Amino acid sequence: xxxxxxxxxxxxxxxxxxxxxxxxxxxxxxxxxxxxxxxxxxxxxxxxxxxxxx
Numbered sequence: 001x002x003x004x005x006x007x008x009x010x011x012x013x014x015x016x017x018x019x020x021x022x023x024x025x026x027x028x029x030x031x032x033x034x035x036x037x038x039x040x041x042x043x044x045x046x047x048x049x050x051x052x053x054x
Contacts, residue, residue, distance in 0.1 A: 001035050009033065010042060011049050022046055 009032065013025050020028075023039030025046070030036050037045075 001033060006035060006037065007045055007049065010037075010045050014046055014049075 006029070010025060010029055013028050013032075014020070017025065017028070021039070022043035026037050026039045026042035029042070
């Protein structure tokens with residue numbers, strides 16, 4: 001899975017679950033795709049996308 005797809009899926013998850021902690025979104029992404037990312041990386045991606053709710 002390329003980085004753009006990870007960003008897109010993470011953004012979709014953040015929109016579907018507003019206010020959810022980035023670590024939880026990272027776990028949801030892992031469950032959905034099998035791609036392992038850290039909560040810190042999820043937070044950084046969301047900040048870059050302007051979607052950080054934490």
